[in-house]
Amino acid sequence: MKVLIAFNQPAEETPENELDRISETAVENQVDAVMRSVRDLGYEPICLGVKNLEIDLEMIEQFRPDVVFNLCEGYRGSARHEMHVASIWELLGLPYTGNTPLTLGLAQDKVLSKQLFRALSVPTPDFQVFTEVEQKFELDFPVIAKPSREDASLGITATSVVNDEIGLRRAVADLLKRYRQPVLVESFIDGREFNVSLLGNQPARVVAVAEIQFTDLPADQPRITSYEAKWLPDHPAYRQTPSICPAKIDAALRSRLDETALQVYSALHGRDYGRVDMRVDHSGKVFVLEYNPNPDISADAGFARALHAAGIKYSQFVSTIIEQAIARKNNDSNPKNAASRSFSNL
Ligand SMILES: Nc1ncnc2c1ncn2[C@@H]1O[C@H](COP(=O)(O)OP(=O)(O)O)[C@@H](O)[C@H]1O
Ligand SMILES: [Mg+2]
Missing domain, CATH: 3.30.470.20 (ATP-grasp fold, B domain)
Structure with a gap:
């Protein structure tokens, strides 16, 4: 059996992504672990760092995998494409492991998943979404500010937990600028x-x-x-x-x-x-x-x-x-x- 182990080829390093790239490159350790097991099981592994769809599709065509072990967390450094990469396996009719594009997309949008949790009475911290710095603050301090569509603790540091308006505005401004997406502000659960x-x-x-x-x-x-x-x-x-x-x-x-x-x-x-x-x-x-x-x-x-x-x-x-x-x-x-x-x- 041929197993295609697909992962997101980490983006080239730039001064802007230097720090965030560290978590991205961690996917390589996952590839190693899965590849070792695939070999031990007597299957044939091939690893594909997804980064250029045209070339990647040619490689898939040549290898003709029986199954895709999907470790792709994004495409070309952008986590928002995590669901789109899974859609490729779906559309090619290749069996693939892990969560579907729908689930990947829902989970990636933390605001959307929290709204769903609320509707289903799954307890989740109170929250507010900031699309600009000067919005009215409606929660009680302390709160934590985080990017609404990232993961791996991207953008989460000691200054993300804030106790006053000045800290909040600073954290929101910083995240809006760095991640160019709405900022999720949540009640801090101590x-x-x-x-x-x-x-x-x-x-x-x-x-x-x-x-x-x-x-x-x-x-x-x-x-x-x-x-x-x-x-x-x-x-x-x-x-x-x-x-x-x-x-x-x-x-x-x-x-x-x-x-x-x-x-x-x-x-x-x-x-x-x-x-x-x-x-x-x-x-x-x-x-x-x-x-x-x-x-x-x-x-x-x-x-x-x-x-x-x-x-x-x-x-x-x-x-x-x-x-x-x-x-x-x-x-x-x-x-x-x-x-x-x-x-x-x-
Ligand atoms: N509402 C919260 N209250 C307390 N700690 C939080 C809260 N939200 C996030 N954190 C802290 O930040 C970390 C990362 O947040 P999380 O929502 O899990 O995002 P990520 O997708 O980056 O892992 C959590 O593991 C937790 O330690
Ligand atoms: Mg987490």
């Missing part, structure tokens, strides 16, 4: 942070819950997973925000996190795998921050650790989602079989 990894289709299951620990952060730093904390190993915040998996939580909290994460997955039509980021305030109330339809699945990232905690081998995960993609394709022609097989055998 408390614990959890990542819930999900797997499967009808029924989906929670793989494991991880907690980000903020106890080592200096008292003057906001308790958040900033860009530095996620991507810059030499930055103190990186060491000071370890992720613990499985999280040390009681059964009642675990079941509330599981239930909420599965609600999110179902609301956004999640497919194959994903991760829900949540916070829990001091009164124990759960809030959904976002759904990640393309979580980092490299060997040392959170999703792989969740698999390990659940006793699922990484190569078993890779083989199951490949099988699922192929089964979907085979079932497509028969509407009675539209629902995918479950992951209950894992």
